[in-house]
Amino acid sequence: MKVILIDDEKAMHLIMKRMLAKTSVKVEIAGSFTETETAFFYLMNHDVDLVFLDISMPRETGLELAERLREVGREIKIVFLTSHKEYALPAFDVYAFDYIVKPVVLERLQKTLQRAFAELRKEHLRQGEWAAPLNETRFNCLGVIDIQSTQGIRAKWKSSKSAELFGYLLMHKGRLISRARLIEELFGDMPQKNAEVYLNTTVYQLRKVLDPFGLRENLHSDSNHYALSLSEVSVDLLSFEEGCRKMTVVDETNLEEAIELEQLYAGDLFGDHAFAWAWNEIERLSLLYTSFTQRLCMALLNKGETNAAIRLLMKLVSRNELDEQSFMLLMKAYALQENKEVLTRQYRQYEDTLHREIGIKPSREVADLYFSLLSELDK
Numbered sequence: 001m002k003v004i005l006i007d008d009e010k011a012m013h014l015i016m017k018r019m020l021a022k023t024s025v026k027v028e029i030a031g032s033f034t035e036t037e038t039a040f041f042y043l044m045n046h047d048v049d050l051v052f053l054d055i056s057m058p059r060e061t062g063l064e065l066a067e068r069l070r071e072v073g074r075e076i077k078i079v080f081l082t083s084h085k086e087y088a089l090p091a092f093d094v095y096a097f098d099y100i101v102k103p104v105v106l107e108r109l110q111k112t113l114q115r116a117f118a119e120l121r122k123e124h125l126r127q128g129e130w131a132a133p134l135n136e137t138r139f140n141c142l143g144v145i146d147i148q149s150t151q152g153i154r155a156k157w158k159s160s161k162s163a164e165l166f167g168y169l170l171m172h173k174g175r176l177i178s179r180a181r182l183i184e185e186l187f188g189d190m191p192q193k194n195a196e197v198y199l200n201t202t203v204y205q206l207r208k209v210l211d212p213f214g215l216r217e218n219l220h221s222d223s224n225h226y227a228l229s230l231s232e233v234s235v236d237l238l239s240f241e242e243g244c245r246k247m248t249v250v251d252e253t254n255l256e257e258a259i260e261l262e263q264l265y266a267g268d269l270f271g272d273h274a275f276a277w278a279w280n281e282i283e284r285l286s287l288l289y290t291s292f293t294q295r296l297c298m299a300l301l302n303k304g305e306t307n308a309a310i311r312l313l314m315k316l317v318s319r320n321e322l323d324e325q326s327f328m329l330l331m332k333a334y335a336l337q338e339n340k341e342v343l344t345r346q347y348r349q350y351e352d353t354l355h356r357e358i359g360i361k362p363s364r365e366v367a368d369l370y371f372s373l374l375s376e377l378d379k
Contacts, residue, residue: 001117002047004031006039006062007054007081010308016052018263019106024148025113026136029260036065043074050097050116055082066096077116114152137213139235141170142285143267153212158205161186165202166209167270169219169228170235171281176225185277237285240264244292250299258296262312265289290316290323297329301336309333321353328369335373343373 003020005013013032020027030048033039036057043051055062066078077097081104098112140146145163147155157163164186169177179199186202187195203221210216218229230238243261250258269282293312300309310333316326327350334343347362347370354360362370 001025001049001113001120002028002030003050003052004033004039004042004048005029005052006033006036006057006065007052008034008057009054010034010305011311012054012081014259014263014308014311016104017260018266019104019109020113021260021263022106022266023110023113024138024150024152024154025110025117026150027113032256036060036062040065040068043069043076048076049120050113051076051078053078053080055080077119079112079116117150137215137233139170139230139233139237140266141167141270142236142240142265143271145270145273147209147213149213155209158208159202161198161202162205162209164273164275165206166228167273167275168277169226170230170237171269171278172227173238174227174230176220176227179224179226182226236264236266237269240285241288244288247292250292250295252299252303255296255299255303258292258299259308262289262293262296286319290320290326294325294329297333301329301333306333306336310337321350322357324363324366328366331370331373335377338377340374340377343370343377 005016007013007016013034017029017032020029030046031039031042033042036059053062053065057065062080062082066080069076069078079098079100080096081100081102083102097116100108100112137147137149140148145157145167147166165182168182168186183192183195183199187198190198203219203226207216207219210219215233218231218233220227220229240261243257243264247254247258247261269285270278293316297309297312297316300306300312310330313326313330313333316323317330320326327346330346331343334346350366351362354362361367
């Protein structure tokens, strides 16, 4: 389903893209606009299924844009986003499809998308354009352990071990894993006989989880090995790794694609599930994310998108307060804003954290950069 975003706050674009990526409905973001005139021109020349439109826009409100679209015969579905409930009635005067009050909640957004998807499918069926129902399945393991389909089906784990087995096999990306290794890694604290019984039960439970998605046979097993086939599914982990591999350079030519890739990393591998067997992979992916996001932030700073860079850098710093590269980029960003007060406060906080956590001072490189930036701001 093709959608566009119209909001004068770029931060809202990032928030919406992140949330849309988490829903079970497959969404293609065809465009993002910060003002209505460019958006109007785009909508007059392109077909999209759904528009997320902020009401409080400069020069022309979202309601006025919707009225213009209706006047020229564009019957596109419009979902208004606003912080003000009092706009609800005027919104429906211009035939709004839906009306969501900020801050947007994922469950509320999910319902809107599912309803839009269902209506579009009915329309296409009436027009003879819908050849077959779309039913893509996603395996998600960044920040969560989840299975979702575009038709709204979501995994119902039979036990914590069935989710763990899914995560373990998913992490090995279709490779055959021996039965002995699975018992050692997942059931190593049990007597051998009990572990074998539990493994059999857990495999059965995982097949039951996969069954509603039509993926029961994706769990391969023989007397000695197991594997999870990733054919016919999309996997957030694989998409993120492939994106990072291809995007060795981040610049103006691929900035939007890079922003979307960063949003795909919804959290560390398996989220709050701290599986001991996954620690090395969690760390590897975390470092990959940090390195990629730092390159993205440098590209944003070079383009003058300082606020967007700062939001991402604050996210990196919150993940690792002691990371020098992230902190140095953050100092450069505040210097570009000529915000001496925040720059100084952040440096003092970094200094205190280093002393408190590991009893050292900032490195020479960090200190030199700080005093150099201060000197430039004092000129």
